[in-house]
Amino acid sequence: MKKVYFIIGTFLTLAALGCESPKVAEVIEKDCIVTEVEYFQIGEKHTLQIDPEWRVTTDCGTTYTSRRAMRVGDTVQIKIVKYKKN
Numbered sequence: 532m533k534k535v536y537f538i539i540g541t542f543l544t545l546a547a548l549g550c551e552s553p554k555v556a557e558v559i560e561k562d563c564i565v566t567e568v569e570y571f572q573i574g575e576k577h578t579l580q581i582d583p584e585w586r587v588t589t590d591c592g593t594t595y596t597s598r599r600a601m602r603v604g605d606t607v608q609i610k611i612v613k614y615k616k617n
Contacts, residue, residue: 556615563589
């Protein structure tokens, strides 16, 4: 049993040493205006949906799902983080 723990410990140590966190190259923050909102009430999309959802499209061309009420004309801030390879 000790041999198994040693092998697992060695594997995890080597995996941790081989992983480097990426370096942040640039952070861009944009204020985008909501242009389209689609509302889904509880259980409308599928039976496991337990929260209401709003599918939001912005003038920046992004579409995402929110669990907070959104309306056309609202402003959302989108943060884009670009990473550089090591």
